[in-house]
Amino acid sequence: MLTQQELEKYLTLCMDSEGDFAEIYEENEFSETIRTLNGKAEKTERAITSGIGIRLYKDLQSVYGYSNETDEASVLALINDLREAVGTAGDKAVEPVRLTRVEYENNNPIRIDFREVSMDDKMAYLLRAYQAAKDYDSRIVKVRADMLNVHQEVQISTSEGRLIGDTRVRTRIYVDAFSQEDGVLQSGGFYPGGGKGLEFYEDDTTPEEAAREAARVAIVKLHAKDCPSGKMPVVIDNAFGGVIFHESCGHALEATSVAKNQSVFSGKFGTQIANPCVSAVDDGTIPNAWGSQNIDDEGNFQQRRQLIKDGVLTSYMIDRLNSRRMGMEPTGSGRRQSYRFEPTSRMSNTYICPGKDSFESLFEGIEKGLYAKKMGGGSVNPQTGEFNFSVMEGYLIENGKITDPVKGAALIGSGAEILMNIDKVSDNLARGQGMCGSLSGSIPTDVGQPAIRVSSITVGGTAQ
Amino acid sequence: MNADKWIARAHEIGLDELEIYEQHETEREVSWFEGKVDSFVTSRILGTSLRATLGGKIAEISLEQTDDGMMDSVLESLKEQAETVTGTETICLRKPQDTVPVQNSRTFTRPSMDQIRSAMQETEKKILAADPRIFMVSEIEWQDTKTSVQITNSLGLHVEDAGAAQVFVAGCAARQDDQVKNDYCIRVVEDIEKLDIDDFVKELTEGVLGKLGGTSVPTGSYKVILEKKAMTSLFSAMIPMFSGEDIGKGISPLAGKLGQQIFSDKITVVDDPRCLDALNVRNYDDEGCPTRRKVLVDKGVFSCMLHDTKSSMAAGTESTGNGFKHSYTSPVHITPYNCCILPGERTLDELCAEMGEGIVITSFAGLHAGIDHVTADFSLQCAGYYVKNGVKDHSVTLITAAGNFFDMMKNVTETASDLEWSYRTITCPSVAFRSLSISGT
Numbered sequence: 001m002l003t004q005q006e007l008e009k010y011l012t013l014c015m016d017s018e019g020d021f022a023e024i025y026e027e028n029e030f031s032e033t034i035r036t037l038n039g040k041a042e043k044t045e046r047a048i049t050s051g052i053g054i055r056l057y058k059d060l061q062s063v064y065g066y067s068n069e070t071d072e073a074s075v076l077a078l079i080n081d082l083r084e085a086v087g088t089a090g091d092k093a094v095e096p097v098r099l100t101r102v103e104y105e106n107n108n109p110i111r112i113d114f115r116e117v118s119m120d121d122k123m124a125y126l127l128r129a130y131q132a133a134k135d136y137d138s139r140i141v142k143v144r145a146d147m148l149n150v151h152q153e154v155q156i157s158t159s160e161g162r163l164i165g166d167t168r169v170r171t172r173i174y175v176d177a178f179s180q181e182d183g184v185l186q187s188g189g190f191y192p193g194g195g196k197g198l199e200f201y202e203d204d205t206t207p208e209e210a211a212r213e214a215a216r217v218a219i220v221k222l223h224a225k226d227c228p229s230g231k232m233p234v235v236i237d238n239a240f241g242g243v244i245f246h247e248s249c250g251h252a253l254e255a256t257s258v259a260k261n262q263s264v265f266s267g268k269f270g271t272q273i274a275n276p277c278v279s280a281v282d283d284g285t286i287p288n289a290w291g292s293q294n295i296d297d298e299g300n301f302q303q304r305r306q307l308i309k310d311g312v313l314t315s316y317m318i319d320r321l322n323s324r325r326m327g328m329e330p331t332g333s334g335r336r337q338s339y340r341f342e343p344t345s346r347m348s349n350t351y352i353c354p355g356k357d358s359f360e361s362l363f364e365g366i367e368k369g370l371y372a373k374k375m376g377g378g379s380v381n382p383q384t385g386e387f388n389f390s391v392m393e394g395y396l397i398e399n400g401k402i403t404d405p406v407k408g409a410a411l412i413g414s415g416a417e418i419l420m421n422i423d424k425v426s427d428n429l430a431r432g433q434g435m436c437g438s439l440s441g442s443i444p445t446d447v448g449q450p451a452i453r454v455s456s457i458t459v460g461g462t463a464q
Numbered sequence: 465m466n467a468d469k470w471i472a473r474a475h476e477i478g479l480d481e482l483e484i485y486e487q488h489e490t491e492r493e494v495s496w497f498e499g500k501v502d503s504f505v506t507s508r509i510l511g512t513s514l515r516a517t518l519g520g521k522i523a524e525i526s527l528e529q530t531d532d533g534m535m536d537s538v539l540e541s542l543k544e545q546a547e548t549v550t551g552t553e554t555i556c557l558r559k560p561q562d563t564v565p566v567q568n569s570r571t572f573t574r575p576s577m578d579q580i581r582s583a584m585q586e587t588e589k590k591i592l593a594a595d596p597r598i599f600m601v602s603e604i605e606w607q608d609t610k611t612s613v614q615i616t617n618s619l620g621l622h623v624e625d626a627g628a629a630q631v632f633v634a635g636c637a638a639r640q641d642d643q644v645k646n647d648y649c650i651r652v653v654e655d656i657e658k659l660d661i662d663d664f665v666k667e668l669t670e671g672v673l674g675k676l677g678g679t680s681v682p683t684g685s686y687k688v689i690l691e692k693k694a695m696t697s698l699f700s701a702m703i704p705m706f707s708g709e710d711i712g713k714g715i716s717p718l719a720g721k722l723g724q725q726i727f728s729d730k731i732t733v734v735d736d737p738r739c740l741d742a743l744n745v746r747n748y749d750d751e752g753c754p755t756r757r758k759v760l761v762d763k764g765v766f767s768c769m770l771h772d773t774k775s776s777m778a779a780g781t782e783s784t785g786n787g788f789k790h791s792y793t794s795p796v797h798i799t800p801y802n803c804c805i806l807p808g809e810r811t812l813d814e815l816c817a818e819m820g821e822g823i824v825i826t827s828f829a830g831l832h833a834g835i836d837h838v839t840a841d842f843s844l845q846c847a848g849y850y851v852k853n854g855v856k857d858h859s860v861t862l863i864t865a866a867g868n869f870f871d872m873m874k875n876v877t878e879t880a881s882d883l884e885w886s887y888r889t890i891t892c893p894s895v896a897f898r899s900l901s902i903s904g905t
Contacts, residue, residue, distance in 0.1 A: 379832070
């Protein structure tokens with residue numbers, strides 16, 4: 001990391017321009033991936049990422065430059081490119097920037113630092129996963145188990161005099177189990193993770209639990225029928241089921257699209273956008289969660305944001321630049337994949353709050369519908385609100401009962417419509433982990449919800 | 465970095481082989497919003513990736529800086545990583561091979577900021593003037609990049625490759641009644657002074673206006689044409705099935721199907737990193753293996769899978785020169801480069817006329833999630849237009865198309881003549897199908 005003296009010099013030089021705000025983001029990251037197939041280590045990859053991103057604002061205009069060369073000559077050349085782009089100051093008097101370091105209590109402490117654990121010991125977690133998946137059912141013929149570990153240090157300094165840092169550690173296990181019967185091959189996956197050290201595999205989800213869940217899905221899919229098509233009621237279970245809110249509504253509540261009136265929820269602050277049974281939160285402060293940080297990537301403290309309260313839109317997720325455009329305070333939502341990305345507003349751990357309905361009551365009165373037990377991923381067009389996502393494990397609902405497993409289902413619709421169509425929310429809140437892609441790269445986010453019922457949604461499948 | 469010094473030290477600490485991959489990249493991005501430059505991004509990156517082998521096992525690490533002070537810790541890390549590998553497959557780095565490189569004749573003239581501003585201003589004005597239903601220019605962006613790659617290894621290999629691109633992007637949104645639709649358009653621009661802005665705006669605005677008034681269709685089985693962009697996106701999402709590594713491990717749906725009829729005999733797939741019609745050519749892959757033209761599917765018959773060095777050694781064959789990296793931070797991954805379905809002879813309009821009644825799908829969404837890569841089953845959100853009496857009747861939205869990719873590709877009736885490369889490394893012409901399951905109302 002650059003010294004405080006160097007940062008003050010560079011920030012002062014940045015402000016010797018037509019810019020009215022400057023920020024320097026520094027990052028050092030060490031990451032490691034171990035890939036195994038059938039209990040054998042196939043590949044190990046490590047990456048040491050280190051670079052700097054400098055940003056200047058002039059009113060609503062932003063200029064951003066990044067480099068992995070952090071010697072003085074390179075940084076000065078980068079700053080000069082940015083000053084030229086934003087406009088040089090002429091005879092403007094420039095106050096020297098003086099930084100004050102902001103200290104705080106770490107909300108995401110870890111116990112077992114993966115960098116201090118041998119490769120053999122890390123491999124042992126993956127071998128446990130392999131064995132558990134194989135032991136689950138004799139029809140499990142292949143098991144892929146990978147582990148990702150990341151240790152990221154960031155430091156952010158601004159022309160407003162703020163100097164603050166954060167250390168983010170996360171780990172994730174990816175288990176894919178392949179089942180085979182009568183020549184048919186199917187797969188199931190489970191990918192839990194957390195903002196933790198390797199204690200995650202003892203305290204939260206053991207490799208065995210991850211493997212058995214992947215194997216269970218792979219076995220269920222062996223006898224899944226083609227999914228029916230058409231509009232029908234759908235019960236979406238908890239945890240990664242929350243991807244429906246993430247895709248259909250979360251992205252459209254990010255200032256990235258709201259500020260430029262490119263969201264279906266632009267101008268809807270304070271209005272009823274969802275059924276009153278729906279409340280939703282984006283909370284970057286959950287200790288050691290997959291999407292948590294102490295500070296966002298603009299140096300602001302992470303927050304708990306009540307996005308929707310009883311169906312009413314109560315907060316957007318706002319980064320620093322878009323806060324200017326919107327005339328609202330930033331909400332600590334400026335995130336980025338790395339120094340190569342300019343930050344913008346992003347989700348952290350986003351979930352629908354628990355409701356009052358029992359899980360069983362969600363199925364009552366459904367003559368023909370779909371129970372989406374496990375969701376795959378999805379995507380949304382924030383401007384039109386149209387979203388789609390895939391169902392990894394689904395079942396038919398017939399006369400209020402869960403019956404046969406089905407495969408190949410997709411759910412599509414528009415975000416504004418689905419929020420109104422959620423008519424029951426149960427009380428079994430859980431979260432699942434994912435990687436979210438958007439303008440500022442791929443970042444870890446939790447999605448979550450209790451089981452919910454959507455009264456009508458288009459299901460795409462192959463059966464008529 | 466001093467390659468000789470690192471290679472010598474690698475041998476001293478017991479590594480068998482060392483490869484040094486260096487990538488230099490410069491990039492400039494300018495975006496425009498509501499009458500002025502919205503953001504400007506500039507970057508200069510020199511990144512390095514090292515691969516080492518020990519007893520036939522490989523390890524990989526990527527670095528931003530490579531000063532000699534970190535040499536021992538980096539090489540020791542590689543040794544520890546290689547010693548962890550317990551898989552039975554082995555790999556050795558590539559020896560130098562003779563090849564006659566080809567060169568793309570494309571030259572890019574780097575525009576000044578004033579030229580970029582002027583083109584953006586004119587584009588914005590013309591988009592907004594095109595039709596009163598267009599209420600927003602959501603993005604206008606310029607991007608120019610230059611990349612060069614240098615690969616050196618302890619077996620005496622030293623190769624270099626380079627690429628460049630300049631693209632102009634614009635997106636806009638239109639409203640009719642309460643329905644909002646958006647679209648975008650991308651052009652590769654060799655010289656911004658020669659960019660035909662009128663033609664660019666016409667393509668963009670016709671695209672977005674054509675989506676307005678869209679309705680769903682009743683659930684059922686329809687004759688379908690996948691327009692070239694939709695076909696390209698679906699085929700690109702399916703292309704990992706050609707990976708020799710996944711086929712060897714039995715987790716690709718193409719496992720055990722070499723030599724079999726997998727698609728209709730109307731379909732031939734070619735991968736040619738040296739294709740001069742594409743944006744860039746690669747004479748070597750990112751392991752230093754010379755690239756070459758391969759026919760992956762010959763009139764529907766699966767004739768060639770893609771290999772990098774490791775998968776080819778496991779299969780007892782030669783690498784096809786498809787070991788590419790997304791960047792120096794990514795591992796080598798089996799990837800097609802300049803891969804296409806060969807075009808037919810008739811236009812998309814002629815295919816629509818032949819179809820008579822059916823649906824033309826112009827876009828898919830959620831391709832990263834809606835495909836089962838083990839079975840090749842898919843269920844995807846899509847949009848397009850309905851064809852009646854051989855011509856476009858009305859636009860169609862919020863429907864899904866579902867099926868099995870192989871079943872669908874055996875149902876091809878014809879490929880159109882409209883293949884274009886633009887900025888892509890995988891591309892397809894429009895393709896007509898006898899039937900596909902569509903879910904709507």
